[in-house]
């Protein structure tokens with residue numbers, strides 16, 4: 345979250361900074377701002393809310409200057425107001441910051457005691473306050489920055505701009521990612537290389553604890569001990585093109601409809617459709633040589649991991665520990681000597697997932713990342729990685745990233761099962777053929793779009809919605825509830841269908857829609873009984889099953905949709921689409937901001 349950019353340049357900086365911020369808006373849209381150096385002074389424009397608001401201000405009040413910094417904020421400390429928007433300026437120092445300064449209260453008290461006054465409620469403001477304090481004590485910008493950095497605790501990436509030094513930016517990275525871009529007598533910094541793609545393809549990634557002094561002709565990088573270090577310059581292949589919505593109303597709609605294609609692309613990296621064989625990619629461990637697997641992720645990626653737990657355990661006979669990343673890293677779980685760990689993140693920048701991965705690496709166990717964004721931190725730092733080929737996902741609510749994660753995990757489960765000698769050639773062929781059919785079946789589900797929209801009409805009035813399922817459909821129930829919550833703001837919960845009678849059934853009445861995710865698997869009859877229990881209490885059931893399931897149960901359901909008949913193995917990939925469509929249409933009908941729902945950001949880079 346929070347995107348930062350900076351330029352020590354030779355051209356008007358504000359338009360370039362603004363364009364880079366457009367590419368970082370996925371990190372937050374609470375506010376945005378740009379500051380530049382103009383004639384020995386710091387000039388600034390800031391706006392509450394979406395980046396477009398800053399665009400309007402810049403149109404009315406353009407910003408001169410060739411060196412500057414920019415920010416798009418996801419607030420952690422202090423309300424999302426203009427006063428709390430970055431860049432923060434104190435004296436002749438401006439800062440943009442991604443992360444949290446954990447000791448800001450102590451530093452604030454200390455600075456107030458020596459006469460400083462604070463304007464904002466943010467943790468960030470202590471940074472320019474400290475730097476300007478040290479500048480007043482006659483330290484150079486480099487010395488003042490270095491001294492201030494040594495006082496900061498927490499995880500952050502930041503950039504400092506100085507009124508009297510249009511030839512200088514000082515940047516630092518501790519916990520949050522930061523990329524340096526190298527131009528022709530110009531230097532750039534950004535939270536990711538994608539932000540810098542229109543300006544340069546020569547990228548240096550700062551490592552943990554690094555800080556750097558940027559001038560027009562290059563960057564001098566220092567490690568945490570203050571020793572000068574060289575960081576490799578990469579040629580990035582990331583495209584400078586900006587992804588559009590095409591003919592779709594929202595990115596989310598476009599991304600839902602891209603699923604048949606991107607699931608197909610992802611599957612083709614593992615599965616040979618001519619002989620129905622699965623080929624594993626290079627892995628940092630031997631799947632036959634591990635005793636357990638930890639799967640660690642957050643949010644929707646966690647639910648992909650939950651489906652994978654069923655697959656790895658049932659098909660590959662590999663015990664799986666599944667954890668939410670923010671819990672895992674502080675839980676201190678004992679790991680087997682030959683336990684490996686798999687981390688799933690669309691952005692590859694999720695702070696908790698990265699911290700968990702680093703923790704496991706420190707313990708000496710092998711780590712595998714499943715990641716969508718090329719060149720992300722997870723891809724660079726894990727012992728190995730597998731890319732999902734979803735392409736850029738712009739809608740904050742994850743859709744195609746989720747189903748391509750599932751496609752990847754399904755192939756890994758089959759590949760692991762083969763490697764562990766527990767999957768015969770016939771079963772491999774049957775299951776990989778079922779996977780090959782997923783793109784076509786997904787396209788059939790998307791053709792039923794109007795039916796989902798009709799059901800969504802009645803969900804808009806609901807205060808609470810429950811989703812239930814068993815086995816892998818339980819994970820889809822959880823994902824369905826999360827999708828509805830995040831974009832329609834309707835309270836929703838997913839439950840294991842068998843768990844309903846242990847408490848949540850008390851919520852059922854004729855006002856509570858219950859979405860029953862019931863693919864034709866060995867647990868269908870059990871789920872059918874749970875559906876009857878809901879109906880017996882007046883619950884309003886929406887049934888998602890195949891034609892046979894719908895024929896058996898539709899007389900009890902308020903609404904039902906018959907999905908294509910598929911092997912139960914691939915059902916979770918396909919049953920993800922109906923819950924996405926229900927959430928999408930409900931949100932559109934309610935008139936919420938589907939692509940940028942309130943309080944959220946696409947990439948969660950703070951703990």
Ligand code: HGA
Nearest residue numbers: 345346419420421442443
């Ligand atoms: N703590 C700072 C920056 C927040 C951030 O990086 N969010 O991802 C603030 O609240 O402004």
